[in-house]
Amino acid sequence: MSPIEPDRETPALLVKLGRYPLHHGGLGVVRTLGRLGVPVHAVVEDRWTPVARSRHLGRAFVRPTGGTERPERLVAMLLELGAAIGRPVVPVATDDEAAVLLAEHAAELSGRYLLPPVAPGLPRRLASKAGLAGLCAEHGVDAPRGWTPGGPAELLALGREHGYPLVLKNLEAFTRLRAPVVGHTTVVHGEEQLRALLADRQEPSGLVSVLVQEYLPPERSEDWFTHLYCGPEGTAPLVFTGRKLRSWPPGAGVTTRARALPEPRLASLASEFCRRIGYRGVADLDWRLDLRDGRYRLLDFNPRVGAQFRLFETTAGVDVVRALHLGLTGRPVPVGEQLVRSFGVGQLDLPSAVVTAWRERRRPADLRPRWSTERGWLCADDPLPALVGAVRFGAAAAVRLRRF
Template sequence: MRRAPERSPLDPAVPALLAKVGRYPQHHGGLGVVRTLGRAGVTVHAVVEDRLTPVALSRHVRRAFVRPTTGLEDPDALLAALLAVGRSVGTPCVPVPTDDEAAILIAEHADALAEHFLLPPVPPGLPRRLAGKASLHALCEELGVGSPRSRAPADRDELVDAGRELGFPVVLKNRDAWTRLRTPAVGSTTAVRDERDLLDRFPPGALPPVLVQEYIPREGAEDWITHLYCGAGGEPRVVFTGLKLRSWPPHAGVTTRAVTLDNPVLAELAADLCRRTGYCGVADLDWRYDGRDGRYKLVDFNPRTGAQFRLFETVDGVDVVRALHLDLTGRDVPRGPQAEGRTFVAGQLDLPSVLAWLREERRRPPAPPPGSETERAWLSREDPLPAVAEAVRFLGTVARRVGRDVRASLR
């Protein structure tokens, strides 16, 4: 039976800050951060877009700093804003980034931030290299880690060559963390069917930073996730593995349902990669098992907290965010196996993912294991307001999209 950590409780004297860059107010990962730390007795502050975001309404947030950003700002301005928040908190705190840009900003300006924040000693340039799709692929090739074949074309001619070399369909991704906000090539990970479809997406002119990646057929493939926290020198403190069942958009978007599943081979692959690179901090890795050659291939390395991190915890109740706080406050991180039989579900987003599954597979989606414990992204009896705020925003988003479709149909 799972129990709360007793030997190494979190230090309530050290607050935490949910840190972010960009506008994504309906983010359940950030809510998971403030809840897991708040429930452990830690004072939590949060950077938010406005005072009515779901996170800002959580009972576990002591103070919400309204600092809306787009990612288009100059890094010096973003750094100044983060320093101002740190000064307002008044005592050194643990920042928990929920996007790649915030993680990169913090790592690359660690010296300037050290007065106000407790930070993992990650090599400053490493998070940017890991978050970049082309640079991650190059690193995987250098270290012999499985990775889908990828190309980073510089112009339209190289784009065509990449499609022909890799073979259609191919997958398109924004190449780098900051460029996905400033000069996005695609809205999200996108599969294209053929050369005409590829060219239609990029008219003649300057090609935005894009990665072209081979498509791994769904037949015989599985989508796996590893979440971990590594201490100094890249030594893993906790490592978790699970199987992604559904996502939205289908097969390429955020996880809407996943289950814990112990996979020692994959856990060691992730741990070894962090040791060899010296990565320190929280990380969320996406892998795709390729049945054609029997290898796990690293699709994404997110050097920050993943949105579905609350799927995972040890039998002592330690997840990656609690491990981060324990380690940076000089406390032991209890070593224990991951708690099995847990399921994660991402609220309203799981409904369209179920409908997409039924349409494509023509069968019922797999059910969670019998007796599994469900971790819900939004619903919480002791913290109900965020779910209400999310429902209102979700319905507003749906209404706006329906309105746009109706107006377009009347033209």
């Protein structure tokens, strides 16, 4: 019998802004709480998203957003959904914009929602690439060198001065939806590629809302991440560590293959940083281990649930979403050791493995799922979302694969 005793009278609501219907992280939220008997509802783009077809979902609220709406409108939507549910709700954000909105409007939402006591402006600063760089410098956390060019001329000059490859990331939450420079973290290999990006992705003011980071090549680095939950009282957080093995697009995208591996030094770095900045709630931190000096460098701090959070679970059956619900409803979080297991997103991992093998002229590694693999989509007790996701995903994957 599971030692977890959740408050089954307090529902959860999956909160998302922007359009990304094929999101296995949101499906993981619905499944992990639904299996405990917690009522789970979700904001969805339409009734044929994988999340909307999950057997563990209570109600699907069809509220498509672009993330460019005025905050008052989005807050009114959340209050409307809270009223429809009819009792206090634990919101679970799956994107930075939703996490920022919940934090900055916590006072208005507190009548309907149970929220971590995080400083209202902190999630926006953490989600901002420039803001995070400032916090890293302030608290002595290693990070890659980075620059925030004011316009296209400065951006091109950075490439000439520091050389290629360079990594480009959209600078701020919300602006990545309003005026994205790149569709996702992008490795730029030369000035011609950079000019092509700038031709289509530029704000009317002439500014480019982008962070440029130094590139650490895979032969000299490893990708790691920490998923954590910091409780309302500021007690020792629940911290998981793991290594990213593959991503889509390869080298700079969403995790498609990963391994949960306890790494005490990295867990300590993440825990201490959160303690110093006073963070509360769930977070997903991306790190790069520089093999030249053995230092972990913090790449991103996502103040919300990470898409691959189900990679991580303790021997007591606790993941960060379950910990969040337990903590915000006043229930104890059972203590347990981190399990060592794998995670795979099959329909993304296969093209990633193929492209990576073609580029590096080697056979793909770690393709066969291990017995301990947690799958992003396939699930024996909830098969329909995987089928819906495969149908919607097929055409888009073919187009992307042809590009590579």
